[in-house]
Amino acid sequence: MRVEVVNIGTELLLGKVTNTHAGYFGEELFKLGLRIQRQTTIPDDDAIRTVLKEAFPRTDVILVTGGLGPTSDDITREVVAEMLGRKLILDQGIVDDLKAFFDNRGYEMSSSNERQAMVPEGAVVLDNPNGTAPGLYVPAVESEGTPHLFLLPGPPRELRPMTANLVLPKLVELLGPENAPETWHNFRIYGAGESAIADNLEPKLESIENLELGYCARLGEVDLRLIGPQQSIDQAADIIRAEYAREIIAESEESIESVIVRLLSDRHETVATAESCTGGQIANTITNAAGSSGVFHRGYVTYANSAKAELLGVPAELIVKHGAVSDEVVRAMAEGCLARSGADHALAVSGIAGPGGGSEEKPVGTVFIALASKGHDTFSKRHFTPADRISFKMRVTRLTLDLLRQHLAGFQLIA
Amino acid sequence: MRVEVVNIGTELLLGKVTNTHAGYFGEELFKLGLRIQRQTTIPDDDAIRTVLKEAFPRTDVILVTGGLGPTSDDITREVVAEMLGRKLILDQGIVDDLKAFFDNRGYEMSSSNERQAMVPEGAVVLDNPNGTAPGLYVPAVESEGTPHLFLLPGPPRELRPMTANLVLPKLVELLGPENAPETWHNFRIYGAGESAIADNLEPKLESIENLELGYCARLGEVDLRLIGPQQSIDQAADIIRAEYAREIIAESEESIESVIVRLLSDRHETVATAESCTGGQIANTITNAAGSSGVFHRGYVTYANSAKAELLGVPAELIVKHGAVSDEVVRAMAEGCLARSGADHALAVSGIAGPGGGSEEKPVGTVFIALASKGHDTFSKRHFTPADRISFKMRVTRLTLDLLRQHLAGFQLIA
Incomplete structure (x- = not known):
């Protein structure tokens, strides 16, 4: 069953x-095994006429939103009646x-609201308890080649609410029992690019029957x-x-933060953070997950060297000798954070977000990240991920969270 | 000049x-005096062919997004070349x-990325410093009736960035000097709602000739x-x-963070943060502004009560007596943060993000925010802004940053 969406506004x-x-429609229809073939947005003018005319022959269902208000530019009802050759009836x-x-609201009904009571012949009224404009369902007429119109x-x-209560059940009815929705399964993968995954997997999955793959990449994460x-x-x-054991979040x-909070909760363990270039984003991301207060008790944002020394006990000589952005300092930050917070795990980052502050040896985009865990050797790693300031912070945040995720999932970290 | 937008994905x-x-396009084009006539979303399949064929005769410019990736479902380049009768050239x-x-990133280039280097004859390459897929501009050919394609x-x-740096300037050029965009001026306002602003201003501005107003509201901020x-x-x-002296950011x-960093830099002053329910988001937002390292040296994320006591010196009795989410505690957090950080200003927040943790007296959405500044009385205020966890954190972050912005801009804070 082919579905199109037309948004007027x-x-x-x-x-x-x-x-x-x-x-919204995409998500709800997907659960019914339906895909939107096309979505079109048009202004409140007579573009609706052209759009419907184009869509009628190529689709089975059209979901139209908007244009049902009381004002003169709300012409959806009129256009539909005209196109179907039906009368508008009060x-x-x-x-x-x-x-x-x-x-109920103590207002008088404006005469323009009466336009909202005009219905094309043969349409079914869809109740709208949350506003003035009722919806309308105009069933398909096969002999005339018109699709189902909502x-x-x-x-x-x-x-x-109207969609959930009235539209989706009608679509299920139209689909019929023989078209039960297909199943689907999502893998969220971090640490492998979309194209590398495609290159690797597509030949291996080629022979599997009727399998469809969908990719969506965001901030280094691939669904x-x-x-x-x-x-x-x-x-x-x-x-x-088998291919992505380590990379499957x-x-x-x-989300990766929710996975981390869940894994830590299961183990009754906690994490603390010591951030320089990410400026609090790692803590902020962890605390986006509900339940994080059980596993995250504190974070340090140590932007200045004096803060690294005072709050985390990083020796000033270390900073002088190696620079604040160095393997030595990020390890000291993680270890100081672990000791002072009393947490079971401590994440630390120090890097150069830019635009200023880069050098030949350590250009903008250089970052050191570390994980210290009770009873384990501290792990640290240098990365280079040049980007604008905000993207850099986001990428480093995910790189660092993924260290902890891998560790909690039982993987040996790879230097 | 008629413009359509086609989104593939x-x-x-x-x-x-x-x-x-x-x-995004709507807003940017509006500044050039252009309106989008139609926006269409289609899947990664050959729907792009039909959509372009329909759009060619009715528009002057088409902005196409997506379908330029390295995988086999990214066919925009091929379809465009075919429709225009041009060869694809490496x-x-x-x-x-x-x-x-x-x-630069220490990866090997996948062979599928080479598809991204195929360009229809006569197209202009638009540099993409932030990813692998360059953009393409294919100028209109009047004799063939094809519009400008981006x-x-x-x-x-x-x-x-590609749109701002390369597409919009090209559109201005195409518009020509006789259609130069009208001048415009933006006010960024925080602390007044869009409809309240409209109700207040529109009668006052009514008599001004040829003035058009555009609104865009986001997170309590109105452009x-x-x-x-x-x-x-x-x-x-x-x-x-005159109407919004205090509210104009x-x-x-x-951005508000950039304003704050600029005002602090001008005064050679610094700010530190002490965050509970925002979990680091205030520090994270400040450090999104370039130059923030000069004015922001440290932040404390004190999620647990023990962290508030240890890191900020909040007396444990105070927390027991009033609760961690209270005026007394948030003031102690701000003052502790000011004293311990040595900063000139300290922002503090404590609230209930939910979903758990609310009570009748302090339901989910309750938050106390405070500003302590050297040589000033500490200011604090209770707010109630119930929302999902992530929106709550964002709103509280902006409320708190705006305290400092108002203070730095010379306004007496209003309890």
């Missing part, structure tokens, strides 16, 4: 409001609901999604687990 | 990633740049953009400055 094209409709049930809606309100607060029959997914998953969409 | 239709491209400059990009990378971190002839802008700006698009 000038504000969506001016950068004033982010269009979250496509993402629906007394809607008029009564609108009156009640306004009465006309839905624009505000997410009205749209989402690899397998879609297809369960047997094919199982077969592919075994191969992927989660077989789900769990 | 299966993930944008699966709800995994929110499509922020349309909003661009040695791109190959060299790609090799350097991977060399093929751009999908990741915002790559797309946005209010004035567009029109210089004289009208000047007239309106005077009124806005900047008359530009400068």
